[in-house]
Amino acid sequence: MSGDVVALILSSQAFVFLIQFFVSRHFAKKDKNESIMRTVSVLTYNALSEKLERLLTKGFATPEERRDVKILYDEYKANGWNGDMDSRLERVYDLPTADLKKSGD
Numbered sequence: 001m002s003g004d005v006v007a008l009i010l011s012s013q014a015f016v017f018l019i020q021f022f023v024s025r026h027f028a029k030k031d032k033n034e035s036i037m038r039t040v041s042v043l044t045y046n047a048l049s050e051k052l053e054r055l056l057t058k059g060f061a062t063p064e065e066r067r068d069v070k071i072l073y074d075e076y077k078a079n080g081w082n083g084d085m086d087s088r089l090e091r092v093y094d095l096p097t098a099d100l101k102k103s104g105d
Helices: 002-058 063-078 086-093
Strands: none
Touching: 002 063, 002 086, 063 086
């Protein structure tokens, strides 16, 4: 009988260990996924910001560049960011689609 009790105790401890292992593994994956998503959203923000500033400095934006900015902007909004890119995006859309200085030479 004592062998059965020992086996029961060991098996219940093993069961508890397995449950703890899988629960901690689940939360570790969840934390890692959340960390990856935060990193992606920050990189999207940075890429959009740099692209907008580059276009504003350049003084014109081709249709392809506008499309690229729109894709990044949609991801920016999907990640829950709001506000500070809107005015810069509007200024980019107000830019000409070709370099007016170059075509005037």
